[in-house]
Amino acid sequence: MADDKLNTGPEKSEGISPPEQSGPETRPAAEHTEESPPQPAPGEVVVDFDKINVGCTVKVFDITFDEEMEFKIVGSTEANSLEGKISNESPVGQALIGKSVGDVVEVETQAGVMEYKVLDISRSQ
Secondary structure (H helix, E strand, O other): OOOOOOOOOOOOOHHHHHHHHOOOOOOOOOOOOOOOOOOOOOOOOOOOOOOOOOOOEEEEOOOOOOOOEEEEEOOOOEEEEEHOOEEEEHHHHHHHHOOOOOOOOEEEEOEEEEEEEEEEEEEEE
8 A cells, every 4th residue: 555645746845045145244163254254164184374283394403502493393204313314203303293383392302401492394296
């Protein structure tokens, strides 16, 4: 026996209106206004190019020893101090991640507390 309630075509239901089109006055929550910065969509990876992250080459001034140094921040499996590659998990790498040009970080190392000032951040092309 056939069900009398089968939908055989488009029917207009009472009390339900078609969805309204979004106009300039309505914005999804993910968009920004002049008062708030844009927010990333869920799952979107955001990279702040003004901050140090894995893959950056960083020029720092070693305040403790009064010398410039350059590091490339890499993952732990790529670290090689002879090539100037330091792990993002090392004390210096951890201290530098998220910092910007002009920031000063203090790092506790085997040689004692070291201070580094970030001079430049570059990324490989």
